[in-house]
Amino acid sequence: MYFRTVDEHRSMLVSAGLAFAVQLGTYALLRPGGSGHSAPGELLVRWGIGAVVRLLVLVLYAPLARVMFLSLDAALVSLVTFFFLTMMAEPLLLEYDR
Numbered sequence: 556m557y558f559r560t561v562d563e564h565r566s567m568l569v570s571a572g573l574a575f576a577v578q579l580g581t582y583a584l585l586r587p588g589g590s591g592h593s594a595p596g597e598l599l600v601r602w603g604i605g606a607v608v609r610l611l612v613l614v615l616y617a618p619l620a621r622v623m624f625l626s627l628d629a630a631l632v633s634l635v636t637f638f639f640l641t642m643m644a645e646p647l648l649l650e651y652d653r
Contacts, residue, residue: 560626562624562625562626562629563626563628563629565625565626566625566626566627566629566633567629567630567633569623569625569630570616570629570630570631570633570634570637571633571637573612573616573634574634574638574641575637577608577609577612578638578641578645580608581604581605581608581609581645582605582645585601585602585605598646602646605642605645609638613631613634613635613638616630616631616634617631
């Protein structure tokens, strides 16, 4: 989506920063242990917990965007887009880190 106003660009940048911080936080939190052995389905469980954390951030971000006077449409669309992209890459990163 193409954002045309300065407020929409600012909303997109704030959303990108928040999505990056949440992704790093959930990745660090859900990183596999150093044992090298994991239970079957553990990767899927970690990925699901990361999805729940992102959903909570998204729900809490909507009122925060209004308080910060951000363009609500641009902020939420950008945050959802960044979360979607990082969620698609997360299983690869978690599997690589095993």
